[in-house]
Amino acid sequence: MESYEQPVLSVRHLNKQYGSGCVNCRASRGGRLIKNYCPVCSTVYACRDISFEVQAGEILGVVGESGSGKSTLMQCLYFDQSVSSGEAYINSYKSGRENIFMASTQQQRYIRNLMMGKVYQNPVMSLKMNFSAIGNIADKLIAAGNRNVREMEARGKELLEHVNIPVYRVKEAPGNFSGGMQQRVQIAKALSNNPPLLLLDEVTTGLDLSVQASVLDLIKKIQRQLQISMVIVSHDLGVIRMLADRTVVMLDGRIIEQGLTDQILEDPQHSYTQQLVQSLLI
Numbered sequence: 001m002e003s004y005e006q007p008v009l010s011v012r013h014l015n016k017q018y019g020s021g022c023v024n025c026r027a028s029r030g031g032r033l034i035k036n037y038c039p040v041c042s043t044v045y046a047c048r049d050i051s052f053e054v055q056a057g058e059i060l061g062v063v064g065e066s067g068s069g070k071s072t073l074m075q076c077l078y079f080d081q082s083v084s085s086g087e088a089y090i091n092s093y094k095s096g097r098e099n100i101f102m103a104s105t106q107q108q109r110y111i112r113n114l115m116m117g118k119v120y121q122n123p124v125m126s127l128k129m130n131f132s133a134i135g136n137i138a139d140k141l142i143a144a145g146n147r148n149v150r151e152m153e154a155r156g157k158e159l160l161e162h163v164n165i166p167v168y169r170v171k172e173a174p175g176n177f178s179g180g181m182q183q184r185v186q187i188a189k190a191l192s193n194n195p196p197l198l199l200l201d202e203v204t205t206g207l208d209l210s211v212q213a214s215v216l217d218l219i220k221k222i223q224r225q226l227q228i229s230m231v232i233v234s235h236d237l238g239v240i241r242m243l244a245d246r247t248v249v250m251l252d253g254r255i256i257e258q259g260l261t262d263q264i265l266e267d268p269q270h271s272y273t274q275q276l277v278q279s280l281l282i
C-alpha cells in the first residue's frame with residue numbers, strides 16, 4: 001500500500017548557478033570547472049541536476065562537505081533563492097501536479113507558510129531576538145491567516161511546551177535563551193502550522209555535544225509523534241546517521257550517491273563517501 005503513495009516532495013533536475021556562465025563552462029557542461037567553479041567567468045554551479053524524493057513520514061539526510069551546495073538546495077526549496085532550472089512537486093499542493101518553482105510569488109508564500117517549516121543553523125534567520133518566544137510563533141500563525149489572539153496564545157504555549165520550553169519563559173525573548181533553547185523555539189515556530197514537510201539546515205552545528213544530542217532527540221521525537229517528513233542537512237555524517245532513513249551525498253553541487261542510510265554506511269560506493277564513513281570510525 002505504501003508504495004502507491006505519492007512522495008511528499010519530489011525534486012527533478014534542480015540546477016542553481018550564481019553567474020551567467022561563459023563558453024568555457026557552458027560548452028563543456030562543467031568539464032572545465034574547478035570543483036563547482038568556472039575559473040574563466042567566476043560562475044558557481046552550486047546545485048547541478050539534483051533529483052530526489054521524500055516519502056511520507058521519512059527523514060531524508062543530505063550530507064556533504066562545506067560548499068557542496070546543501071544550503072543552496074534548501075534555500076531553493078524554501079524560495080529563499082530562485083532556481084536556475086528544474087522542478088519540484090509537493091503532494092499537498094495541487095495534488096503534486098504543479099511545479100512549485102513556477103508558482104506565483106503569492107502562491108509560493110502560501111506554500112511556504114502552510115506546507116513547509118524551515119530551521120536554520122543561525123536562529124537569527126528565523127527568530128526576532130527581541131520579540132517574545134510566543135510572539136515569534138504568532139508571527140508564523142498570522143502569516144497563515146490566523147487572527148484569534150486567544151487561540152494563537154494557546155497554540156503557541158502548546159508548541160513551546162512540546163519542545164520543552166518551560167511555560168513561565170514563553171514571554172521571554174529568545175535573545176535571552178541558550179543556543180539549544182533558541183533552536184527549540186525555531187523548531188516550534190517551524191511546526192506551528194502543521195506543515196507536512198520540515199527543512200533543517202545544520203541545526204545542531206556549533207552547539208555543545210550534550211546540547212546537540214538533546215536537540216537531535218527532540219527532532220526524532222517530533223518525527224515519531226507527528227509523522228512529519230523532514231529533509232535534514234548536515235556536513236556531519238554522525239548527525240545524519242542518527243536521524244536519516246535515507247541519505248543523499250553531495251559533492252561539488254552534485255548528488256554522487258543516494259540510498260538507505262544503513263546501506264550507505266555499510267557499503268559506500270563513491271570514494272568520497274568511503275572517506276566520510278571512514279572518518280566516522282576514527
Ligand SMILES: Nc1ncnc2c1ncn2[C@@H]1O[C@H](COP(=O)(O)OP(=O)(O)O)[C@@H](O)[C@H]1O
Nearest residue numbers: 018036044046065066067068069070071072073
Ligand atoms: N549568494 C551566493 N553568491 C555566489 N556564490 C554563492 C552564494 N551562495 C553560495 N554560493 C556558493 O555556492 C556553493 C554552495 O554553497 P552552499 O550551498 O552554502 O554550500 P554548503 O551549504 O554545502 O556549505 C559554494 O561554492 C558557495 O561559495
Ligand SMILES: [Mg+2]
Nearest residue numbers: 070071072202
Ligand atoms: Mg550550508
Ligand SMILES: [Zn+2]
Nearest residue numbers: 022025038041
Ligand atoms: Zn564560465
